[in-house]
Amino acid sequence: MESLKVAGIRLGTTCAGIKYPNRRDLVVIEAAAGTRAAAVFTRNAFCAAPVIVARTHLAAASPRYLVINTGNANAGTGRHGLVDAEASCRSLAERVGCRTEEVLPFSTGVIGEPLPLFRLVAGLPAALAALRADGWTEAAHGIMTTDTRPKWASRRLHLADREVTVTGIAKGAGMIRPDMATLLAFIATDAAVDEPVLQSVLTEAVADSFNAITVDGDTSTNDSCLLLATGQSGANVPAQGEDYARFAGAVREVCSDLAQAIIRDGEGATKFITVQIEGGRDAAECRQVAYTIAHSPLVKTAFFASDPNWGRILAAVGRAGLADLEIDRVALHLDEVCIVQNGGRALDYTEEQGQQVMARPEITIRVELGRGAAAARIWTTDLSFDYVRINAEYRT
Amino acid sequence: MESLKVAGIRLGTTCAGIKYPNRRDLVVIEAAAGTRAAAVFTRNAFCAAPVIVARTHLAAASPRYLVINTGNANAGTGRHGLVDAEASCRSLAERVGCRTEEVLPFSTGVIGEPLPLFRLVAGLPAALAALRADGWTEAAHGIMTTDTRPKWASRRLHLADREVTVTGIAKGAGMIRPDMATLLAFIATDAAVDEPVLQSVLTEAVADSFNAITVDGDTSTNDSCLLLATGQSGANVPAQGEDYARFAGAVREVCSDLAQAIIRDGEGATKFITVQIEGGRDAAECRQVAYTIAHSPLVKTAFFASDPNWGRILAAVGRAGLADLEIDRVALHLDEVCIVQNGGRALDYTEEQGQQVMARPEITIRVELGRGAAAARIWTTDLSFDYVRINAEYRT
Numbered sequence: 001m002e003s004l005k006v007a008g009i010r011l012g013t014t015c016a017g018i019k020y021p022n023r024r025d026l027v028v029i030e031a032a033a034g035t036r037a038a039a040v041f042t043r044n045a046f047c048a049a050p051v052i053v054a055r056t057h058l059a060a061a062s063p064r065y066l067v068i069n070t071g072n073a074n075a076g077t078g079r080h081g082l083v084d085a086e087a088s089c090r091s092l093a094e095r096v097g098c099r100t101e102e103v104l105p106f107s108t109g110v111i112g113e114p115l116p117l118f119r120l121v122a123g124l125p126a127a128l129a130a131l132r133a134d135g136w137t138e139a140a141h142g143i144m145t146t147d148t149r150p151k152w153a154s155r156r157l158h159l160a161d162r163e164v165t166v167t168g169i170a171k172g173a174g175m176i177r178p179d180m181a182t183l184l185a186f187i188a189t190d191a192a193v194d195e196p197v198l199q200s201v202l203t204e205a206v207a208d209s210f211n212a213i214t215v216d217g218d219t220s221t222n223d224s225c226l227l228l229a230t231g232q233s234g235a236n237v238p239a240q241g242e243d244y245a246r247f248a249g250a251v252r253e254v255c256s257d258l259a260q261a262i263i264r265d266g267e268g269a270t271k272f273i274t275v276q277i278e279g280g281r282d283a284a285e286c287r288q289v290a291y292t293i294a295h296s297p298l299v300k301t302a303f304f305a306s307d308p309n310w311g312r313i314l315a316a317v318g319r320a321g322l323a324d325l326e327i328d329r330v331a332l333h334l335d336e337v338c339i340v341q342n343g344g345r346a347l348d349y350t351e352e353q354g355q356q357v358m359a360r361p362e363i364t365i366r367v368e369l370g371r372g373a374a375a376a377r378i379w380t381t382d383l384s385f386d387y388v389r390i391n392a393e394y395r396t
Numbered sequence: 397m398e399s400l401k402v403a404g405i406r407l408g409t410t411c412a413g414i415k416y417p418n419r420r421d422l423v424v425i426e427a428a429a430g431t432r433a434a435a436v437f438t439r440n441a442f443c444a445a446p447v448i449v450a451r452t453h454l455a456a457a458s459p460r461y462l463v464i465n466t467g468n469a470n471a472g473t474g475r476h477g478l479v480d481a482e483a484s485c486r487s488l489a490e491r492v493g494c495r496t497e498e499v500l501p502f503s504t505g506v507i508g509e510p511l512p513l514f515r516l517v518a519g520l521p522a523a524l525a526a527l528r529a530d531g532w533t534e535a536a537h538g539i540m541t542t543d544t545r546p547k548w549a550s551r552r553l554h555l556a557d558r559e560v561t562v563t564g565i566a567k568g569a570g571m572i573r574p575d576m577a578t579l580l581a582f583i584a585t586d587a588a589v590d591e592p593v594l595q596s597v598l599t600e601a602v603a604d605s606f607n608a609i610t611v612d613g614d615t616s617t618n619d620s621c622l623l624l625a626t627g628q629s630g631a632n633v634p635a636q637g638e639d640y641a642r643f644a645g646a647v648r649e650v651c652s653d654l655a656q657a658i659i660r661d662g663e664g665a666t667k668f669i670t671v672q673i674e675g676g677r678d679a680a681e682c683r684q685v686a687y688t689i690a691h692s693p694l695v696k697t698a699f700f701a702s703d704p705n706w707g708r709i710l711a712a713v714g715r716a717g718l719a720d721l722e723i724d725r726v727a728l729h730l731d732e733v734c735i736v737q738n739g740g741r742a743l744d745y746t747e748e749q750g751q752q753v754m755a756r757p758e759i760t761i762r763v764e765l766g767r768g769a770a771a772a773r774i775w776t777t778d779l780s781f782d783y784v785r786i787n788a789e790y791r792t
Contacts, residue, residue, distance in 0.1 A: 045721040046714030046739075076710050078740025111707020112741055216693040221711050297612040297693070297779070298787055305788035311507020314472050315617050318442030325441040343442075344474025345508055383693075384788075388781050391694055392701035 003136035004154040004165045007190040008032035008230025011135030013142035016123025018116055019071030019109060024142040026120065028092070028127040029066040029186060035230045036192075037063050038199035040206050042223035049074045049081030049115075050105040051224060053089065061101040066186065066226065067092050067127075068106040069120055070145050070171075075221040076112040084115040091121045095128065108145055108171065108184055108222050140169040143184055146390060147173045149265050153257035155250040159243050162235035164191045166250045170225075170258040173215070173267045185210060185225040185258055191247060192231030197239050201248045202227040209255035212378045214294050215266040216387070227251065263379045268387030271303050274364040278375045279329075285322055286369070286376035292320035293365060300383030303363070308354025310339045317367055329370025334363060399532035400550040400561045403586040404428035404626025407531030409538035412519025414512055415467030415505060420538040422516065424488070424523040425462040425582060431626045432588075433459050434595035436602050438619035445470045445477030445511075446501040447620060449485065457497040462582065462622065463488050463523075464502040465516055466541050466567075471617040472508040480511040487517045491524065504541055504567065504580055504618050536565040539580050542786060543569045545661050549653035551646040555639050558631035560587045562646045566621075566654040569611070569663045581606060581621040581654055587643060588627035593635050597644045598623040605651035608774045610690050611662040612783070623647065659775045664783030667699050670760040674771045675725075681718055682765070682772035688716035689761060696779030699759070704750025706735045713763055725766025731759060 009031055016026040031037075039058055041051050057063070067088055074081045089103035107115065130138075140150035154167040168187030193201070206225055229237075237247045264272055275293050280286035293299055296316040302309040313332060318325070332340035334357040339349050357363060381387075405427055412422035427433075435454055437447050453459070463484055470477045485499035503511065526534075536546035550563040564583030589597070602621055625633075633643045660668055671689050676682035689695055692712040698705040709728060714721070728736035730753040735745050753759060777783075 044711060044714040045718065046710050046723055073707070076707050076736070076740060078738070081740075111705075111711060221707075221714060295691075297783070301784055301787035304784065307788070309506075311469070311472050311617075314442050315440060315507060318440040318617060322441065327442050340472070342474070344472060344477075383784060385781055385784050387693070388697055388700065388779060388784055391697035392703070392780075 002154070003140070003152040003169070004156060004167050005133045005136070006165050006167050006188045006230065007232035008035060009188045009228065010131040010133050011139040012127040012130035012132070013135060013138045014123050014126040014130055016069070017119050018069050024138070025070045026123045026127050027068040027139045027142040028124070028131065029068070029139065030131055031064055031188070031228050032230050032232060033064065035062055035064070035228050036195045036198055038195065038202040038227045040202060040225050042221060044221045046076060046221050048107060048222045049077055049085040050107045051222060052082060053085040054104040054106065054224065057089065057101045057104050061099060063104045063228070064098050064102040065092055065096065066104050066106060068143055068184065070143055071109040072107060072113060072115050073109045073111045073222050074107040074115040077114060080114060084117045087117055088120050092124055095124055104226070106184055106224055108143065111221060136167055136169060143169065143171040145171060145173070146267055147171050147265055151258055151261035151265065153254045153261070155253050157246055157250050159191060159235040159237065159247060162233050164189060164233045164235045164247070166254050168254045168258055170262060172262045173265050184222070185255070187226065187251065187254055188228040188230065189251070190230050190233035191235050191237050193229040193237040194239070197237060197244070198227060198229050201251050204248060205252040205255040209252065209259035213259050213263050214291060214378060214380050215263070215269070260379060263381055266381035267390045268384040269381035270384050271382040272362045273303060273380050273382065274377060275380060276364055276366045276375070276377045277369065278366065279369040279372060280374040280376070281372035282374045283376050286374050287378070289317055289320040289322065289367060289369070290376050290378045292316045294378055294380035297383055300381070303358070303382035304384045306355070306358040308334065308351065308358045310334070310354065313365060314340060325369070326371065331368040331370070333366040334358070335360070398550070399536070399548040399565070400552060400563050401529045401532070402561050402563050402584045402626065403628035404431060405584045405624065406527040406529050407535040408523040408526035408528070409531060409534045410519050410522040410526055412465070413515050414465050420534070421466045422519040422523050423464040423535045423538040424520070424527065425464070425535065426527055427460055427584070427624050428626050428628060429460065431458060431460070431624050432591045432594050434591065434598040434623045436598060436621050438617060440617045442472060442617050444503060444618045445473055445481040446503045447618060448478060449481040450500040450502065450620065453485065453497045453500055457495060459500045459624070460494050460498040461488055461492065462500050462502060464539055464580065466539055467505040468503060468509060468511050469505045469507045469618050470503040470511040473510060476510060480513045483513055484516050488520055491520055500622070502580055502620055504539065507617060532563055532565060539565065539567040541567060541569070542663055543567050543661055547654055547657040547661065549650045549657070551649050553642055553646050555587060555631040555633065555643060558629050560585060560629045560631045560643070562650050564650045564654055566658060568658045569661050580618070581651070583622065583647065583650055584624040584626065585647070586626050586629035587631050587633050589625040589633040590635070593633060593640070594623060594625050597647050600644060601648040601651040605648065605655035609655050609659050610687060610774060610776050611659070611665070656775060659777055662777035663786045664780040665777035666780050667778040668758045669699060669776050669778065670773060671776060672760055672762045672771070672773045673765065674762065675765040675768060676770040676772070677768040678770045679772050682770050683774070685713055685716045685718065685763060685765070686772050686774045688712045690774055690776035693779055696777070699754070699778035700780045702751070702754040704730065704747065704754045706730070706750065709761060710736060721765070722767065727764040727766070729762040730754070731756070
């Protein structure tokens with residue numbers, strides 16, 4: 001699917017040599033005057049300098065420009081890191097003639113090394129010169145690190161007889177267990193949306209998309225997700241009702257597409273695994289069980305091996321920390337195959353059925369807890385040789 | 397170091413063909429009449445049938461015999477599993493002429509397959525015929541699964557002019573994040589110890605040894621640790637005082653040796669990593685940070701690669717969930733090298749220093765949180781290609 005243009009948004013990408021030569025690593029996104037913004041950020045206590053600066057700037061003004069670099073996370077860089085993030089905004093602001101607070105910085109890459117500020121600033125003129133409305137795909141390339149594929153998603157809908165577009169790009173393949181949003185997702189729409197409404201649309205969309213995925217359980221220091229609304233379609237999104245629901249649905253779908261794309265491109269991933277927990281007392285305990293399964297190296301390596309070693313899934317459920325879990329009520333399905341019923345192997349389950357399911361590239365693990373009506377669903381990857389290779393060979 | 401005999405304890409090992417032919421997989425341990433026992437078991441809700449049966453039997457009688465099989469965990473096996481575990485005890489009891497409750501069953505191996513009860517029972521005569529006081533080393537072999545080395549430890553001490561011995565064996569290499577004790581550790585002493593005292597000695601010893609290690613964060617369904625006291629040395633251990641402390645110290649050292657041996661033999665392990673957290677508000681939050689670091693696949697793969705990628709350690713500290721962590725007060729050392737001070741890179745740290753430390757086979761990660769006086773220490777492994785290979789190729 002192509003990435004659809006959003007009226008009022010232009011994107012420019014260039015090679016600034018932040019870490020490697022001849023690699024697209026600097027992206028500027030321009031939003032028309034009057035654009036509203038909503039954002040969610042990492043909850044990692046060691047959040048990166050650009051996260052701190054972006055939060056401060058967002059509180060002071062509506063953003064006109066985003067400046068995004070890869071190759072360096074500007075995290076764990078102390079006070080100097082804050083100065084560097086602020087300086088990159090100020091340089092851009094001077095160049096285009098806006099306020100520093102109207103520029104938001106985003107960084108991704110290696111943690112703990114000083115940001116090469118000079119190279120970033122030197123790259124700004126080329127990025128600005130490259131600004132164009134159909135720059136989404138190239139920008140999706142420009143924000144990649146260990147990603148093997150660019151990730152974008154678009155939806156078009158009609159609101160009050162006007163055509164509205166929602167387009168987003170994202171990056172992320174490792175250090176993925178977003179606690180807010182995954183490392184860098186930028187979504188824009190030409191709908192007109194008030195900020196509180198925009199924030200509630202984004203928060204809801206993120207909950208079941210970026211906040212429901214995990215590759216390795218490692219919450220990044222730089223996770224940021226931004227939703228811009230330029231208003232240039234002339235279509236207004238109300239605070240509730242059918243048009244709100246349809247717009248929120250489109251944003252949710254774009255976030256969901258991007259989150260799934262991140263999992264499909266997860267470091268070393270060979271399988272796309274949906275973990276669906278049902279019958280819990282509340283959503284929190286369902287998520288707890290889901291993440292315990294999704295983070296178990298033994299479960300993940302069994303999926304890599306296409307081995308229906310369901311005992312490992314059961315062991316993960318058992319250690320998830322649920323008080324008074326009655327194991328007699330637990331059931332386990334892999335796709336349509338019922339493996340465990342009443343806490344033990346289902347009578348008609350055969351190893352052949354399990355092997356057949358495990359050979360698939362996309363598999364759903366469904367666990368029924370039998371103690372309530374709540375449910376939760378997350379997406380994750382397997383754990384392969386390539387995950388180890390990627391993270392042992394490269395300093396990302 | 398050799399494994400020292402314990403008066404009143406005999407061990408017999410045989411090949412019963414539980415899962416593979418010609419592999420030592422059945423061990424019987426005999427304890428003299430009058431032996432007292434203390435035990436700790438897994439807290440996994442899906443605890444295995446033998447764990448349930450062992451708990452029930454321990455509550456009813458002092459154990460005279462332990463029957464231990466590898467190749468099958470008898471976990472996730474429902475009501476049939478309980479019958480099988482009970483039947484293996486009853487068969488042994490009949491053969492030797494004791495009560496069924498005086499026999500404790502232990503199993504380790506694949507989860508979810510029915511215990512081959514017939515083969516286990518058929519192997520009992522050979523195991524009983526092999527009983528001998530110096531059977532510790534062979535028993536340590538007999539309880540191995542994916543372990544590459546047998547694990548035993550001994551201490552000798554004098555109590556009230558009498559010589560007392562403490563000897564233990566353990567197995568475990570994967571599914572290691574004991575929540576009580578690691579999968580199968582059997583320790584015996586010829587000291588005379590009342591059961592409440594024995595239990596307190598064991599509980600204390602386990603807290604800083606088996607309960608302070610992790611390979612992959614996967615708490616097993618079968619973890620069991622048993623401490624037997626035959627009393628045959630004639631030396632009595634009081635409920636407190638110097639002799640208590642010396643005896644407890646010896647048990648702690650044996651547990652610590654065994655726990656460290658498990659980590660050194662951890663699946664695919666190439667490094668022995670100590671995670672030491674200091675300056676926390678309480679021990680619980682220190683452990684929380686320690687386990688977050690120890691379970692991070694990104695930290696573990698960086699250690700495998702001998703890459704001083706300390707940003708990954710910082711990111712793990714930041715996502716450990718400590719309320720109001722002031723990152724300005726956080727410091728990080730790898731062995732003697734200070735890498736992070738006041739939340740940022742230490743001024744005189746050089747990449748060469750980091751690389752030098754990371755090349756070592758044993759490394760201590762020390763994190764200072766700067767918010768209290770509590771501390772915690774755990775041991776863990778790195779994450780290597782071999783971890784993935786072992787768990788993808790074999791159904792253990």
